[in-house]
Amino acid sequence: MQELSINPIPSPTWNRLNVNSSPIRISDTFCLPDRAICVEGSLLPSREKLNTISTSGGTSFDTWLETISPAAESFTVPAGSSALLRDDLVADASSIIRRVDIHAMPGSRVTIIVRQLAEERSDADIIQSYRIQADSGSEIQFVQIADGTPRNRIITALGIQAEENVGIHAIQLILQGSDIYTGGRIELAGPSSRLSCKIAYQCDEDQLLDINWSVPHRGEKTESQITASGILRGRSRKTFRGTIDFRRSSTGASGNVSEDVLLLSDDAQNQTVPVILCQEEDVAGSHGASIGRLSEEMLYYMQSRGLSESEIIQILSRSRLASVIPLVPDEPTRAWLTQRLAIDA
Amino acid sequence: MTEKTYVDDINRSLYDFRYDEDGYYKVDEGLTPEIVLQISAEKNDPEWMRDFRLHSLECYRHLQVPDWGPDISGLNMDEIVTYVRPKTGISAKWSDVPDEIKDTFERLGIPQAERESLAGVGAQYDSELVYHNVREEVAAQGVIYTDLESALHGPYADMIREHFMHLVPVTDHKFAALHGAVWSGGSFVYVPKNVRVEIPLQSYFRLNAPGAGQFEHTLIILDEGADLHFIEGCSAPKYNVANLHAGCVELYVGRHAKLRYSTIENWSKNMYNLNTKRALVEEGGTMEWVSGSFGSHVSYLYPTTILRGENAHMTYTGITFAGADQNLDTGMKVIHATKNTSSIINAKSISKSGGISTYRSAVVIQPNAAGSRSTANCESLMLDDRSQSDTIPVMDIRTSDADVGHEAKIGRISDEAVFYLMSRGLSEEEARTMVVSGFAESVSKELPLEYAVEMNNLIRLEMKGSIG
Known part of the structure; x- marks a missing residue:
């Protein structure tokens, strides 16, 4: 077993708040997944390693990953072409690990759909890392759906280096798992690159959710928008770190992080850390957070329509997740998600 | 492309004047048990305080320098003189204060302010109070406003022992421990039950000696229903060597009492300002912080409020202005420790000429603090592209029955x-x-x-x- 810290914020604060990073204990024994990545469109195997790209997991996690699983699956999306990757990771008895490096050449478009699933009795770990070099004019769509058992630990580390005029759309849907660590480190290095990110989650029982997004803006007129929305029930614990980092030379950049958390249990714990770091004058940065319970007006209105409190909570929880489904850029995945949420309801 | 506008450095001649310190008593540079005992003897400490100082020194040795804030590697404790006593005792008349010290405070406008708008004044010069006075009518209400050392030997000795560094334990952080070991000067205020002090009290701290530290301790206790506005001001001339300010402020706000604590901090730009301020607020009490941070080379300053009684309330209104050679890490913490407590935070920061301004905060709502509310608004202004402005808030919410809002934005002058x-x-x-x-x-x-x-x-x- 190894002890690591994961999901560090770029600029730490008081240690006693326990938000600077999260400690994990992790086994050194992993298998490669049974299922191969399913590819549509133009995607070529490659030997290129993207070791210079850092992920949201942080330096110590990236280094550990490199040691434990030296061989990443590497791909290239040729210039001007499109590709779709469906990456289903299904945990059973053994913990699995997958590292993927993708180089999206200029003007290419790549969609990545990651589903992290588990067999019914599985309590294994799923570890996944995506590093993406996005050349100028490329479009990256990244969707993560975490839906394990209440005993699976799911760790996802994402790092994207975006050159000029790159569009990045990320969606993270957190449905189930015991301990889920996720996030993204998106370096908007080239001018006019853009990130939009939507995160929706529901946490229940003893679930732990640990999210770490950071966006260094280096290029002029870069834009980022991160929106997180979720519900905490039971004894669940959630930490959301969202950092907008305006570096010198990011003239004309703008960034926003916001989170809306609905607390439905007195035993749930919420930590929200929206950070802005700024070394540039001509930027516009903002963040906002709203944390609380269901408003009494809303509760009264819905009860007056004949709904019980548990039905109201179910509807609200589902609607937060369902609102993200239309944004998923893949019809079969949308259909699967709609069915999955219907089962939950 | 927009033409950049650069802002010149501040002219601090108003504050940047100094006097020789011939004949002043000083301990050696550095921090040893001998120096701590020497200070204790100079202060005529009771035995418990002497032991407390030695215990604090032990804690100081074991605690680490913070690994999350501005760099303070330029601060070498082996070069800091922790105690400098001016060649005068404490006086209740400005006319009895030595000329150069009186001139200092007159240039800072303190005697005039006392005449015009204050209920009482304490003036500290280096490590000791040189002037302390309170208006007769305020004293007649039973308000105690005195130097802490005298109070340690007077009728309030037990009250001080009961409260001194209980809110800020010396194990809290390295510079709280340092303060516990070498503290000197500062004020004790007690406002009796239901007494309302209509006009403010003020303490002014002036650090004149190069390479010295100032470690004053302010202890304010408001009894039930009391009301007070306390003002703190500070300044120093600029030297080429580091100076250190590691004061400590402990505020006890009783049931339904109200305390406003205002600070205009204007230390010189060779100052390491590692100050600790904390308030404990009982049922229905109100704590109001008003804070302006303009000076110092490096600041770590986060007034903290513990809302312990039901319906206790806090407001924090602060501004930080960081210019050349300044790294000002300021903000606040509030802990909602019981039901129906509330807090309102309004923070502003301005950065220019390469200055670094950081707003750092923590809003903690504990599991038993149902019905608590907190709203925060934080704005930062960048005046050029050589400076830096960071915002690092944390919200830690552990009950569903809470309402917490936070907004922040950063930008430049339109x-x-x-x-x-x-x-x-x-x-x-x-x-x-x-x-x-x-x-x-x-x-x-x-x-x-x-x-x-x-x-x-x-x-x-x-x-x-x-x-x-």
């Missing part, structure tokens, strides 16, 4: 606003100064008039020469 004001006949410098003063207005309007004027003067000084 070209449209400057253009508009210039079209009305103002110079660019005047226009930018007006915009910055407007940005700071929500803080300045919370200060007594003369301090609001001082703050606006500081802003004007900072903005002087801002034509690009």
Whole structure:
């Protein structure tokens, strides 16, 4: 077993708040997944390693990953072409690990759909890392759906280096798992690159959710928008770190992080850390957070329509997740998600 | 492309004057048990305080320097003189204060302020209070405002022992431990039950000696239903060696009492300001912090409030202005420890000429604090592209029955606003100064008039020469 810290914020604060990073204990024994990545469109195997790209997991996690699983699956999306990757990771008895490096050449478009699933009795770990070099004019769509058992630990580390005029759309849907660590480190290095990110989650029982997004803006007129929305029930614990980092030379950049958390249990714990770091004058940065319970007006209105409190909570929880489904850029995945949420309801 | 406007450095001649310290008593540089015992003997400490100092020194040795804030590697404790006593005792008349010290405080406007608008004044010069006075009518209400050392030997000795460094334990952090070991000077205030002090009390701290530290301790206890406004001011001349301020403020706000604590901090830019302030608020009590941070080379300053009683309330209104050679890490913490507590936070920061300003905060709502509410608004202004402004808030919420909102934004002075004001006949410098003063207005309007004027003067000084 190894002890690591994961999901560090770029600029730490008081240690006693326990938000600077999260400690994990992790086994050194992993298998490669049974299922191969399913590819549509133009995607070529490659030997290129993207070791210079850092992920949201942080330096110590990236280094550990490199040691434990030296061989990443590497791909290239040729210039001007499109590709779709469906990456289903299904945990059973053994913990699995997958590292993927993708180089999206200029003007290419790549969609990545990651589903992290588990067999019914599985309590294994799923570890996944995506590093993406996005050349100028490329479009990256990244969707993560975490839906394990209440005993699976799911760790996802994402790092994207975006050159000029790159569009990045990320969606993270957190449905189930015991301990889920996720996030993204998106370096908007080239001018006019853009990130939009939507995160929706529901946490229940003893679930732990640990999210770490950071966006260094280096290029002029870069834009980022991160929106997180979720519900905490039971004894669940959630930490959301969202950092907008305006570096010198990011003239004309703008960034926003916001989170809306609905607390439905007195035993749930919420930590929200929206950070802005700024070394540039001509930027516009903002963040906002709203944390609380269901408003009494809303509760009264819905009860007056004949709904019980548990039905109201179910509807609200589902609607937060369902609102993200239309944004998923893949019809079969949308259909699967709609069915999955219907089962939950 | 927009033309960049650079802002000149501040002219601090108003504060940057000094006097020789011939004949002053000083301990050696550094921090040893012998020095701590020497200070204890000088202060005529009771035995428990001497032991407390030695215990604090032990804690200091074991605690680590913070690994999350501004760099303080330029602060070498082996070179700091922790105790400097002016060649005078404490006086209740300005006429008895030695000329050079009296002149210092007169140039800072303290005696005039006392005459015009204060209920009492304490003036500390280096490590000791040199003047302490309270108006007769205020004293007649039973208000105690005295130096802490005298109080340690008087009728309030037990009360001080009961409260001294209980709110800020010496194990809290390295510089709280340092304070516990070498503290000197500061004030004790007790306001009896239901007594309302109509006009403010003020303490002013002046550090004159190069390479020295100032470690004053302020202990304020408001009994049930009491009401007080306490003002703290500080300044120092600039030297080429590091100076250190590691004061400690402990505020106990009783049931339904109300305390406003206002600070205009204007230390010189060789100062490491590692100050600790903490308030404990009982049922129905109100704590109001008003804080303006303009000086220091490095600041770590986060007034902390523990809302322990039901319906206790806190407001924090603060502004930080970081210029050249300044790294000011300021903000606040509030712990909602019981039901129906509330907090309102309004923080502003301005960075220019390579200055670094960080707003750091923590809003903690504990599991038993159902019905608690907190709103925070944080705005940062960047005046050039050489500076830095960071915002690092944490919200830690552990009950469902809470309502927490936080908003923050960062940006620069709008070209449209400057253009508009210039079209009305103002110079660019005047226009930018007006915009910055407007940005700071929500803080300045919370200060007594003369301090609001001082703050606006500081802003004007900072903005002087801002034509690009």
